[in-house]
Amino acid sequence: MLRKYNFNPGPATLPLPALEKIRDNIIDFNQAGMSILETSHRSTEYGTVHARTKELMTKLFHIPDNFQILFLGGGATLQFCMVPMNFLGPDKSADYIITGSWAKKAYKDAKLYGPVKVAGSTEADKFTRIPKQSELTLAPDARYVHLTSNNTIAGTQWQTFPDTGKVPIFADMSSDIMSRKVDFSKFGLIYAGAQKNLGPAGVTIVIIRNDILESAVQGLPAYLSYKTHAPEDSLYNTPPVFAIFVVMTVLEWLEGLGGLAEMEKLNKKKADLLYNTMDADPEFYRGTNEKASRSLMNVTMRLPSEDLEKAFISEAGKVGLHGLKGHRSVGGIRASIYNAFPYEGIEKLVEFMAQFRKNH
Ligand code: PMP
Numbered sequence: 001m002l003r004k005y006n007f008n009p010g011p012a013t014l015p016l017p018a019l020e021k022i023r024d025n026i027i028d029f030n031q032a033g034m035s036i037l038e039t040s041h042r043s044t045e046y047g048t049v050h051a052r053t054k055e056l057m058t059k060l061f062h063i064p065d066n067f068q069i070l071f072l073g074g075g076a077t078l079q080f081c082m083v084p085m086n087f088l089g090p091d092k093s094a095d096y097i098i099t100g101s102w103a104k105k106a107y108k109d110a111k112l113y114g115p116v117k118v119a120g121s122t123e124a125d126k127f128t129r130i131p132k133q134s135e136l137t138l139a140p141d142a143r144y145v146h147l148t149s150n151n152t153i154a155g156t157q158w159q160t161f162p163d164t165g166k167v168p169i170f171a172d173m174s175s176d177i178m179s180r181k182v183d184f185s186k187f188g189l190i191y192a193g194a195q196k197n198l199g200p201a202g203v204t205i206v207i208i209r210n211d212i213l214e215s216a217v218q219g220l221p222a223y224l225s226y227k228t229h230a231p232e233d234s235l236y237n238t239p240p241v242f243a244i245f246v247v248m249t250v251l252e253w254l255e256g257l258g259g260l261a262e263m264e265k266l267n268k269k270k271a272d273l274l275y276n277t278m279d280a281d282p283e284f285y286r287g288t289n290e291k292a293s294r295s296l297m298n299v300t301m302r303l304p305s306e307d308l309e310k311a312f313i314s315e316a317g318k319v320g321l322h323g324l325k326g327h328r329s330v331g332g333i334r335a336s337i338y339n340a341f342p343y344e345g346i347e348k349l350v351e352f353m354a355q356f357r358k359n360h
Contacts, residue, residue: 005345008323009152009298009336010175010196018249018340025245036245041238049245050233056251057178060259063207064184070206070226071234071244076102076174079191079204080109083170086216086226087143088114095119095142095167099158100127100151101329102172110146119145127154129290133162142167144188150176152196153327155300155334156293161186168212176297177205178254179339180264188212194243196297197339199250202243254339263339270337270346271296277350284357288332299335300326309333312356321349 006013022036029036032045039046054069063069072078083106088094092114096107098121110116120136122129138145145164150157152175161169161183168188177192189208195201206226213226222228228236254263275294278285278301288300303309309332313325326332335349 002320004320004322005342005348006322007335007337007341007345007349009327009334010193010338011201012196012336012338013340014199014246014250015253015340018246018253021249021252022246037242039241041235041241046241049241049248050235050239053244053248053251056248056255057205060251060254061178061207062181062184062260066210067184067207068210068213068230069234070208070229071239072204072206072229073202073240075201075204076172076191076193077105079172079206080106081112082224082226083144083146083189083191084110084113084116085220085224087212088116089217090114092143093117093139093141094170095138095145097121097131097136097145097147097162098123099130099148099156100154102152102174103146103148106146106148106172114143117142127151127156128288129293130156130158136162138162138164138167140165140167144168144170146170146172148172148174150174150179150295150297152298152336153330153334154289155295155298156289157295157297159292168209175336175338176295178260178263179267179297181260194247196336199247200243202240203247205247250340266343267296267337267339270341270343271299273343273346273350274299274335274337277353281357285353288330297336297338299337300330300332302332306331308360311360315356316349316352319348319352321345321352 025036027035029039057069094116096116097119098104098107119138120131122131145167149171169186170189171187173190173192175196177197179197189212191206194203194205208226213230216226278287286302288302303312312333316324324333324335326334
């Protein structure tokens with residue numbers, strides 16, 4: 001098989017050694033004589049996978065003791081409503097910082113459950129930057145401050161998280177979870193669909209602080225309440241067994257690479273190579289965002305015309321560089337270069353960029 005360099009924004013590329021291990025376990029899971037796909041979520045064999053995934057995530061992401069990890073369904077999109085359902089009410093408000101389309105969607109759902117406020121927005125600048133602290137209006141009595149740590153479509157990322165005082169940050173980290181270290185003391189809840197940095201679509205990771213979990217409202221339908229899942233260790237109903245197995249395998253690969261410190265260095269090296277190439281030729285490869293707000297995960301750019309962008313995407317495809325089309329809502333070029341995207345793929349892309357520039 002000729003493996004492409006896959007720049008898809010999610011589901012996204014996975015490490016080949018992980019895929020090979022997964023392939024073997026699809027036939028015979030740990031020499032148990034059955035597939036991981038056929039294994040009961042109540043079995044001892046699966047129990048080991050479940051526990052090891054949490055253990056690896058805790059160790060590699062340096063998750064403190066007072067947090068729990070939940071494995072849920074419904075994607076990050078279900079969290080857009082589950083978060084406000086569990087923590088808002090007529091007299092409990094939250095602040096939302098709007099830095100892109102996903103943040104807007106989260107805000108729209110939250111409005112159904114409580115008096116939420118926009119604490120800051122860069123929509124007037126077409127989401128080309130992350131707001132400064134001085135632009136935020138934060139309520140000291142808010143239940144939480146919601147933000148999107150990395151804006152997958154716009155290609156921006158919070159480099160330092162805002163100071164929210166005593167109010168915990170609730171973050172949608174779908175597109176940069178475990179790509180860098182984070183200071184958990186600022187956070188009350190983190191959620192992410194696995195399909196970009198951690199595994200396949202189908203499992204959503206929620207990392208929640210114990211005291212926050214305890215303060216969740218009562219009386220919600222069972223699945224929609226964090227208080228249902230936490231005491232049952234995410235086994236209240238059938239968890240996405242296979243997706244969790246894949247996450248475990250990807251985390252083993254990450255551990256082998258040297259953990260998050262090494263990952264963070266490599267992510268920076270990859271993004272630097274690409275941004276430096278763009279910045280050397282800004283007339284042709286124009287970055288869409290303010291430099292200080294640029295994402296290390298989703299690199300976005302425009303070419304001088306839409307025709308050139310079409311040609312770029314199509315010619316790149318012919319040399320094995322796949323998935324470079326910008327999101328349908330913004331157009332342009334987007335290279336999604338999550339944890340598992342290899343450095344050699346960026347080298348190949350910048351080589352292609354130089355050649356394309358010469359030809360056009
Ligand atoms: N938030 C962000 C930042 C995303 O990038 C995405 C998906 N691209 C979502 C939320 C929605 O995630 P899901 O499709 O898992 O519901």
